[in-house]
Amino acid sequence: MATRTRQSQRRTEALSRERIVEAAVELLDAAGAGGLTVRALTERLTTGPGAIYWHVGNRGELLDAATDAVVAAALATESAEAPDTPQDEIRAVALGLFDAITEHPWLATQLAMQLSRSPLGSVTPRIFESIGQQVRALGVPERNWFTATSALVHYILGAAGQNAANARVLGPDVDRAEFLAAASRAWEELDPEDYPFTRAVADQVREHDDREQFLAGIDFVLTGITTLHPPTGPQ
Amino acid sequence: MATRTRQSQRRTEALSRERIVEAAVELLDAAGAGGLTVRALTERLTTGPGAIYWHVGNRGELLDAATDAVVAAALATESAEAPDTPQDEIRAVALGLFDAITEHPWLATQLAMQLSRSPLGSVTPRIFESIGQQVRALGVPERNWFTATSALVHYILGAAGQNAANARVLGPDVDRAEFLAAASRAWEELDPEDYPFTRAVADQVREHDDREQFLAGIDFVLTGITTLHPPTGPQ
DNA sequence: CTCCATGTTGGAACTGCGCTCCAAACCTGT
DNA sequence: ACAGGTTTGGAGCGCAGTTCCAACATGGAG
Structure with a gap:
């Protein structure tokens, strides 16, 4: 019995950190x-652990990547394109993240973990910079x-994170309606003594649209910012 | 050799779900x-896995508990005490959660996971109710x-989550200063082409106070809410 | 062309985890 | 005292991340 049965050719497509991350x-x-x-x-890359660990370090690093x-x-x-108002730009950036989390539900938790683990990573500055440039464009005093x-980044990540649940099931609309109905029903069955408010809004849960509500929250923060820190002239 | 070496007495303090959660x-x-x-x-409870699993089900349930x-x-x-304004009440609730996360840094991630896993759990309604009652008291239209x-809950959880990192090291002030200095330094060394804004605020990082900034964000959201949805008369 | 140095690969094996199973110990009522 | 159910602690299974190393591929030196 041969000591090795390795595939005769090396691999057609070379292994690389990028391919692994993908x-x-x-x-x-x-x-x-x-x-x-x-x-x-x-299994997916038809290789062994050694090859992966040679490129990647450990599982956490892979998740971060x-x-x-x-x-x-x-x-x-x-x-x-960009000739919109700073507000629109912020909404666009926020929706980009929102949709990314909707498409990759694991992102929510991962972002929360990565940010609270070390704000020194590369993800935080990326997001911060995108939003910050528009805040500056809004005319907020330096x-x-x-x-x-x-505040904006915190809201965006908090809200996007929560809404990840809605996307976890497969279907785009059917499952979502079921999911919201179930949540609404669960809230309606809470103790009226302890949860009067939550029961009162239970039906609003059924009707609400995630993206709309997300944008409404953005507008709260934006309105608050421009009200409490009005522009100081140009720039 | 005896088949068992169990301790002669049962345990002085009976095992219970509460003791395990504690x-x-x-x-x-x-x-x-x-x-x-x-x-x-x-090890900590000087018992075996069986005893724990008899009370608890599985690890996830324990984390939730x-x-x-x-x-x-x-x-x-x-x-x-409570004769404050709804705004103050909301700040108090928010700071309560903020401090809880500061004291228990693992809470941030855990909250994010639990909320995005199932909004049907018991944690979401609890928080939602506390905030919601004050929103109602603010006079926001139903x-x-x-x-x-x-929006408030999303901001609170998002912001509190992020700030969990600052509390992870032990010291109350010394480590914190070091930590912020390190973060600030890291931001100052970013590429000026790609990160002009982040570099510009790097020194503000060093000086800022977490709780103040957290409350400032709350005020943005509160101002936005009361501006965009002004009270509709009493209640 | 040959051969070696260097960068890569894949698999065997180690550690530690969550969890199940079960016999032994305990407790309660009769 | 003893029979019943309840609670306990430990042995062990399967699977995860990770390490280690012998086998390969490749490119330059002789």
Whole structure:
């Protein structure tokens, strides 16, 4: 019995960090955060753990790389045309992230983890910069730039994260209606003593549109920013 | 050799779901989300896996229970006196969660995961109700209750989540200063072409106060809500 | 062309995890 | 005292991430 049965040819397509990250994103999309296992990767790329670890370091780094790749793609998409107002630009950036999370539900948790693990990563500055440039364009006084941008980023990531649940099931509309109906029903059955408000809005849950509500929140923050920190002339 | 060496007495303090959750929170506080292992629990409680699984079901359920316990405690704390404005009430609730996350950094990720996993859990309604009652007290028209409350909750959880990193190191002030300085330095060293804004606010990072900034964000959202949805008379 | 140095690969194996199973210990009522 | 259900602790299974290393491929030196 031969000591090796390796495939005669090396691989047709060379293994690379990029190919691994790409496969990782596909696995994450297909099976969620738990679906990204080194073994699943080895199977999909028809290789062994050693090859992967030679390129990647460890699983956490792979998750970070996948997150970074998806976020970068999302932020790169909608900066093509631009003669809109800063508000519209901010909405566009926010919706880009929102949609990215809708498309890759694992992104929500991953973003939360990565940001709270180390704001020094490459994802935070990317998002921060996109939003911040528009905050500056809004005419917000410079000493409030950081606070205003942080508030926007916090809202965007918080809201987008929550809404990831709605996208987790497959269907685009059918499942969503079912899901909302179930949530609404669950809220209606809460204790009237302890949860009067939640029960009162239970039916609004059924009717609401995620993107609209997300944008409404953005408008709250934007209105707050421009009201409390009105522009100080040009720039 | 005897087949058993069990301790002669049963345990002085009976095992219970509550005791397990309590130990779980301590483990989480001490070693982060990864520190909560069944084996560590068995050691801390001087018992075996079977005993724990008899009370708890699985690890996920334990995490949920720990999250729920901490959130419930946080929300219960500051509802003692109350003759403040709805705005102050909302700030109080928000700060309660903010501080809880600061004290239990694992809470941030856990909240994000639990909320995006199933809004049907017990944590979401709890938070939602606390905020929602104050939104109602603000005089927001009923048809906007859900949107306004959602925006506040999203911001609060998003912001609190991000700030969890600052609390992960032990020291209250020393480490924090170092941490911020490091973050600031990292931002200053970014590519001036790609990150002009982020570089420009790098020094604001060093000076800012987390709680103040968090409250400033709350005020943005509150101002936006009351501006876009002004009160419609009493209640 | 040959041969070696260097960069890559894939698989065997180690560790530690969540979890199941079960016999032993406990407790309660009679 | 003892029979019943309840609770416990440990052995062990399967699977995850990760490490280690012998086998390969490749490109330049002789």
